[in-house]
Amino acid sequence: MKTVIQLLLLSTLLAGCMSHSDCFKNPPSFFCPTCGEGTVKELGGLKTYFTGRPYSKLAVIMISDIYGYEAPIFRKVADKVGSAGFLVVAPDFFHGNPVDPNDPTFDRVAWGKNHTADKGYDDAKPVIAALKRKGVSAIGVTGICWGGKVAAKLAGSDYIQTAVLLHPSRVTIDEIKEVKVPIAVLGAELDKGLPPELLKQWGDILSANKLDYFIKIFPGVRHGWTVRYNETDTFAVKSADEAHQDTINWFTKQLK
Numbered sequence: 001m002k003t004v005i006q007l008l009l010l011s012t013l014l015a016g017c018m019s020h021s022d023c024f025k026n027p028p029s030f031f032c033p034t035c036g037e038g039t040v041k042e043l044g045g046l047k048t049y050f051t052g053r054p055y056s057k058l059a060v061i062m063i064s065d066i067y068g069y070e071a072p073i074f075r076k077v078a079d080k081v082g083s084a085g086f087l088v089v090a091p092d093f094f095h096g097n098p099v100d101p102n103d104p105t106f107d108r109v110a111w112g113k114n115h116t117a118d119k120g121y122d123d124a125k126p127v128i129a130a131l132k133r134k135g136v137s138a139i140g141v142t143g144i145c146w147g148g149k150v151a152a153k154l155a156g157s158d159y160i161q162t163a164v165l166l167h168p169s170r171v172t173i174d175e176i177k178e179v180k181v182p183i184a185v186l187g188a189e190l191d192k193g194l195p196p197e198l199l200k201q202w203g204d205i206l207s208a209n210k211l212d213y214f215i216k217i218f219p220g221v222r223h224g225w226t227v228r229y230n231e232t233d234t235f236a237v238k239s240a241d242e243a244h245q246d247t248i249n250w251f252t253k254q255l256k
């Protein structure tokens with residue numbers, strides 16, 4: 001009986017996934033509200049994980065994947081970006097309702113309707129306004145998977161200075177055409193939703209639009225490799241570390 005239910009659940013997840021089942025692979029093993037070197041405070045109406053340099057005028061907003069801002073590795077990556085000298089803020093864009101891999105009643109379709117990228121974009125505006133009130137003068141956004149689409153939308157606005165997309169999901173060609181700030185996109189060689197051919201097409205568009213951009217395809221890794229990796233697998237760790245460093249280098253170049 002249990003197996004049947006698990007199979008049913010799995011087929012629902014696979015059928016309903018945003019663009020490809022990869023979105024759900026390798027979920028965090030647990031949520032950890034107290035993980036990381038930083039602290040959770042309110043920012044622009046959202047509970048937000050703060051880390052890095054508190055009084056920096058250069059801020060990075062991290063927008064998580066569907067598993068939210070309490071995933072342990074996500075917090076570690078936020079701390080790492082912060083230690084490069086930025087104020088890093090990771091708001092809870094899911095309002096306490098991330099995808100919970102252990103919830104047997106999880107309804108993918110209902111969740112997706114609740115948490116659209118458009119909603120994320122709207123929620124980001126008061127966060128940006130609150131950062132500016134704190135005296136922040138330049139803002140970069142890094143969006144991961146689900147958050148990558150929100151980051152792409154923000155990159156088409158005047159709200160931010162630059163964006164880094166880590167294996168973003170469901171970004172449209174039109175959204176790439178709208179981008180107006182310097183942008184970096186890190187993709188996996190093995191990502192059905194964002195294959196290398198599509199990334200190359202994005203590069204052609206950004207190049208034609210004379211934008212400062214950086215696109216890199218990481219060999220031998222899958223969608224999600226920068227925040228949902230096996231921490232005891234040397235290759236997985238090395239690939240993720242390289243992506244984190246590329247992210248830091250991009251923000252250092254664009255914001256400092």
Ligand SMILES: *[C@@H]1O[C@H](CO)[C@@H](O)[C@H](O)[C@H]1NC(C)=O
Pocket residue numbers: 095097107110111114
């Ligand atoms: C939708 O959002 C509401 C309010 O945030 C929440 O109470 C509800 O559980 C959510 N439903 C799903 C399926 O995520």
Ligand SMILES: *[C@@H]1O[C@H](CO)[C@@H](O)[C@H](O)[C@H]1NC(C)=O
Pocket residue numbers: 230231232233234
């Ligand atoms: C993680 O990687 C280690 C070392 O390669 C391996 O032994 C282990 O089975 C992996 N764990 C998972 C859950 O894949």
